[in-house]
Amino acid sequence: MGRTAQALLAVALSLGSLPALAQEAARLPEPNTRVPPGVVRYAPTVFPxxxxxxxxxxxxxxxxxxxxxxxxxxxxxxxxxxxxxxxxxxxxxxxxxxxxxxxxxxxxxxxxxxxxxxxxxxxxxxxxxxxxxxxxxxxxxxTAAASGAPLTLLYFGDTQNKNVSLTTRVVREAMRQAPDARLALFAGDLVSGGDGEDDNEWGEWFEAGGALPTSMVVAPAPGNHEYFEEFEDTPQERRVLGAHWPLQFALPGNGAPGAERTSYWFDYQDVRVAVVDGTSALDLGTAQAQARWLESVLSASTARWNIVLTHQPFYSPREGRDNAMLRRHLLPVIRRHRVDLVLQGHDHVYGRRLAGDEPTPVFVVSVAGAKQYRLAEQARKTMRPVAEDIQLFQVLRIEGDRLRYEARTATGRLYDAFELVDEGDARRLVELPEGRIEERNCARAQTLKGRADRCWE
Known part of the structure; x- marks a missing residue:
């Protein structure tokens, strides 16, 4: 909000009324970071x-x-x-x-x-x-406990925009709901990038995270916004990994050929987590190499539960998106090895889908941040539950032969819940409808910037 608008709003509030002009000023779109132009908020110092x-x-x-x-x-x-x-x-x-x-x-x-x-x-x-x-x-x-010990972990969809302003509350509520969590998974697009203040955005991501990145271990997937377009709008245009990603996290160096810095895997108690770089697969030609790598990672897994974390969805719930190359090369591997959960972001809505008649894999798309898109009609037919206009986090609790999944809103309300039960040669999915709130749909015709294809930005 500009100084003139702030002054008008202050006067209106002091008079105990809110004229139309002040109301409009109060609803102006927020900038992507709260750092004013010309202000240095996140300069490095001798302090870590x-x-x-x-x-x-x-x-x-x-x-x-x-x-x-x-x-x-x-x-x-x-x-x-x-x-x-x-x-x-x-x-x-x-x-x-x-x-x-x-x-x-x-x-x-x-x-x-x-x-x-x-x-x-x-x-x-x-x-x-x-x-x-x-x-x-x-x-x-x-450190992770031995196999068989209970485990609580968190999963967040895209944070991306306005992190201090609106992601902070999601992270704090997640930690309040799951104080015993030891692992946090982020499904990419942690920041937006490409706007000349990438470092401010990363500064805000860490500020929004508060104590989370040091009280548990963090495993992020890269999103397309962790890349940028070099030589944009020219025949030489190409995706290039942003300079922050390889330095911002100390991740395992066991990734796929061609995506060594952005794919990796690790074992945490009874879970093997494989992180796939969807942007590299779709835009840089590494889909087949990552599929071969994923085959090796999952073939060698002795974990009771296997999770794949990636940014772009295999089945997109947003209109006009279709990541067919992921389904062509990586989906057969995921199905063959009976992956339990595929955790995704990118589309800024919520949707849960099964792959055919089998209970697993369960495909989930979620969003933690401020940017909110709209659901495709196809998603409403093939996914349940779905949601628009909602900030979410997910709590996964694993104990013995049961994996419990909960999606909760920024205020802690339950939106989705189910259990996967390990029955030896098969999985059984148990819906947990009790306590869920009603379906969320966007009630706005357009955003504050006049975009009808989004709900909020």
Whole structure:
């Protein structure tokens, strides 16, 4: 909102009335970040920021950490020790980080990565990272427990836009609903990008995340907005991975050929998670290579439950989108290995679909952020439940032979729920309708910017 509009609104409120002009001013579209032009909000300093833990390939015995400082800090330390009740937790183990430079609109930063291995399963560790003459707080992260132990994890669809303004509340409600969560999956398009303030957007993503990236391990999939268009509108136009993605997270380096930096897998207790890069598959020709890689990853899995995390949906619930190449190359692998859940984003609506007559795989599309699209009529016929105009997060609870899935709104209300039951040679899907709220549909004819193809932006 501009200064004139703010002044009008302030006067209206002080007079106890809200004239039409002030009402209109109050409903002006929000900018993508709350950083005013010319203001430097997220400049790197000697203090560590953007600290995030991610799972090692074997999450029971290790994790990795990424963080950022200014360019004066090179190869800082990570310290880790078994967490204790006394402030004297004993002598920590130290790991030296590697550092890489990144120049952005907020100045030159060094992004650091340190890996910690040889840890004990199901153990609460305290750890901190070094800056320039200073340290972060001590953070607490659990290693994965042994197979058979209960597990709670979170899944978020696209956050992408207005992260501090509107994603913050979703993350906080998710942590309130699932305080025991140890793993968070993000289905891509964490930021919007390509607007000249990419670093501000990443700064807002971490601010919106609050304590989540350091109190559990974070595993994101890349979305198309983690890429940008080089040589746009020319014959040489191509997709290029943004500079932030390889530095912002310390992810396992076990990805598919051609998508080594954006696909990966890891084991967390009874779950194997395989992260597929849909943008690379669709736009950069890696669909077949990723299918062969996924075949290998799933063939070797001994986990009771298998989850595929990707950005673009195999079955799109938004009008005008069809990711046929994913179905052609990757879907046969997913079906052959009886993947349980395929968690997706991209389309900014909610929809759940089964693949034919079998109970699995269950395909879910969800959205956590502010941008809201509209459902295709085909989605209303082939998916249930569906939703428009709603911010959601998902809680997955796994215990023994049962996987319980809940989709909840930004205010914590239950929107969708089911259980998968492992019956040995087969899965059984049990709908859990009790307590769900009514179907959500967009009641607006257009957005504040006049777009009829969206519900909110």
């Amino acid at each position: 920021d953007r600290v995030v833990a991610s799972p090692a390939q074997a999450a029971a015995t290790g994790f990795s950490v990424a963080w950022r400082t200014d360019a004066s800090v090179d190869s800082p330390l990570l310290e880790v020790v078994v967490a204790g009740d006394s402030p004297d937790m004993g002598a920590p183990v130290r790991a030296r980080a590697t550092s890489r430079e990144l120049r952005t609109e907020n100045g030159t930063a060094h992004h650091h990565r340190a890996e910690v291995g040889g840890l004990q399963p199901d153990t609460l560790y305290a750890w901190r990272v070094q800056g320039g003459g200073t340290w972060s707080a001590w953070h607490h992260t659990h």
